[in-house]
Amino acid sequence: MDDAIELSLDSPDGIADCSLEPERAEGELFYNVTILYPNMVNGFSRSEIYCHNLRQDPDTGNYHFETGEDGIHPKIKKLEAQISKA
Numbered sequence: 001m002d003d004a005i006e007l008s009l010d011s012p013d014g015i016a017d018c019s020l021e022p023e024r025a026e027g028e029l030f031y032n033v034t035i036l037y038p039n040m041v042n043g044f045s046r047s048e049i050y051c052h053n054l055r056q057d058p059d060t061g062n063y064h065f066e067t068g069e070d071g072i073h074p075k076i077k078k079l080e081a082q083i084s085k086a
Contacts, residue, residue: 009082014038030055
């Protein structure tokens with residue numbers, strides 16, 4: 001699948017908007033995921049932005065976030081299964 005995917009997902013804090021852009025490296029297809037996670041600051045909506053790579057597990061076929069130096073925030077990790085299904 002080489003098309004970009006746009007999603008809106010339910011999260012405990014509201015609707016999270018996601019954009020998945022396909023990329024290829026060394027013959028492997030993975031997605032660069034940008035998540036706008038809802039956040040309220042002083043009564044104003046200020047989305048938090050998270051960017052991670054999503055790679056497919058060859059054994060299960062499910063997609064998982066690639067863990068970097070900073071790891072994956074727990075609230076973003078909870079969205080992983082919903083994003084993998086898309």
